[in-house]
Amino acid sequence: MSTLTFQGAVKEVTGSRYLIEVDGNGRSWKLLLECGLHQGGVDADRANEVPFGKLVGELEAVVLSHGHLDHSGLLPKLVREGYRGPIHCTRGTRDLLEIMLQDAAFVMAKDIEWENKWRKRNAKPLLEPLYEIDDVEQTLSQCVSHPYGQPVHLPGGVTLVFRDAGHILGSAIVELTIPSGGQQKRLVFSGDLGNPSSVLMKEPEKVFDADLVLMESTYGDRDHRPLEETIEEFASVLEEAHADGGNVLIPAFAVGRTQEILYHLSVLYHQGRLRQQLVFLDSPMAIKVTELYHRARKALDPEDLKVLNKASSGDTAQYLPVLRMTRTVEESMAINRIRGGAIIIAGAGMCNGGRIVHHFRYNLEASATRLVIVGFQAGGTIGRQIVDGAERIRVLGQDLAVKARVHTIGGFSAHAGQSQLIGWAGAFRNHPRFFLVHGEPETQKVLQAALAESDIEAQIPGYGDRIEL
Ligand SMILES: [Zn+2]
Incomplete structure (x- = not known):
């Protein structure tokens, strides 16, 4: 046997x-x-x-x-x-x-x-x-x-x-x-x-x-929440953040979740519902994976791509014109000067390192900031501490007060x-x-x-x- x-x-x-x-x-x-x-x-x-x-x-x-x-x-x-x-x-x-x-x-x-x-x-x-x-x-x-x-x-x-x-x-x-x-x-x-x-x-x-x-x-x-509800929830958080004048931080996993979030941002953009004029993808690995997804798009769901193509008249460069992919450390640090109106997507997905914690230093203590959690946060990670309501966290050897509004959006699984x-x-x-x-x-x-x-x-x-x- x-x-x-x-x-x-x-x-x-x-x-x-x-x-x-x-x-x-x-x-x-x-x-x-x-x-x-x-x-x-x-x-x-x-x-x-x-x-x-x-x-x-x-x-x-x-x-x-x-x-x-x-x-x-x-x-x-x-x-x-x-x-x-x-x-x-x-x-x-x-x-x-x-x-x-x-x-x-x-x-x-x-x-x-x-x-x-x-x-x-x-x-x-x-x-x-x-x-x-x-x-x-x-x-x-x-x-x-x-x-x-x-x-x-x-x-x-x-x-x-x-x-x-x-x-x-x-x-x-x-x-x-x-x-x-x-x-x-x-x-x-x-x-x-x-x-x-x-x-x-x-x-x-x-x-x-x-x-x-x-x-x-x-x-x-x-069961997961229906996707339509999740997208509406996401859109309204972005809209409120824009009205308050703060930045939106989205910790995201490099494979899958990042590309999905970019997709939804693109659809919102072409519907005229994305108020933010700057979206940063601030993760060299997520950029590489996003480019791979683009090259391999024939393997993806043709119905979803049709939506993107229709919105952008078939020009892939127009999927999300406000997107900036920041590869170098210098480009990433330049984002620190932006006090409001931007969406920043960065790793690590569970906030236990990566560029996202640098953005925490500049944004987490501002009450106009929105921190949008779109992925699973395992026990013991900084992301989990924040989701569980921690008032202070410690990153890069520094204590930070969590004054930003935290939104957990669970439907993107x-x-x-x-x-x-x-x-x-x-x-x-x-x-x-x-x-x-x-x-x-x-x-x-x-x-x-x-x-x-x-x-x-x-x-x-x-x-x-x-x-x-
Ligand atoms: Zn898997």
Whole structure:
């Protein structure tokens, strides 16, 4: 019998990793599905440091659903430890990996340098990064990209097909046909399923046949607010900010959320509803990703692009004429002189670093400023402290009073909500076995109960659990 072992993103949302062992004619083949980074806190750091060990020499192939680091961020470490086989992904994922893994290595190098300076002074042992830029380059050279819908033959008689998951550029649902006990078993891994009502991405494809399904459950306990309401809420915050004469700060994730926000700003602009005359995209990484989304626009939702094209008479330079992309530190610092009337989009998405905290220094203590939170804020981050109502925060060694008005707009999610997950799960015809992954334990229990009402029985696997296919 072939098996699958749950090695990560079990009862949590990061560190995706599943090991598939294909059994046939007295030998076996090992495939790794996902190779994600654990994120958030000391435990995560420790989990990331655990060596892959002998698996590195035994692996035949890696299959990747999409480029987010919690799914891909340990690939360069696997390669640094010696893995030289193929990494199968879509073209969009390959292109995003280049930007994201390079950035990850760069940030890691800077953090380690800073930490090691302190360690040297205090005669402590120096730290090693998980990987460096050379490992990233090597990783990218091992990526093999495939279009959606095309069967790919892997060792051990396994067939792979990617389907559009509608989550971020290149994101895929992974379908694997695996020989097991003399039969062909079909395993479907949802990857991260997109929110069908969000802009730019297509709807997640439905799949109808499977023996076994691994389904994500990030938002398994709730439905998102309808998009129209969210856009109206966003528009009215921008309008009030303009009337008050303050700047609008939007901390945003570089991949997906930034492009979505720019889309909505563009639509508002062409409707004559955007009063601000300056929109800054102040994040070199988000600029790179935005340019990639533009180059790869054929893969995006044609209906959404039609809206943009119509508004701007087909001239892409006119999508958002008030947009300024600031790459250099000098350009970024020049924004500090603008006291009001601008919208500033910058990373990090959870305000735990990046250029956004510099903008905090100049804007957060002004009551006319609006801070618009459009993404998830994990526990322990500055963003979370602000959302939870902190009156003071500490950034860049400085105490700041939070006098700006803070608006949390929850409707811009890149993940399917509960009803959408149940709808996707309900499309399978022959009652496959369901396993919920990539979700917090409480959320998973709520989704499990909701699925049961639709006659779908789902299990919640634990770390290290191994199942037969
Ligand atoms: Zn994702």
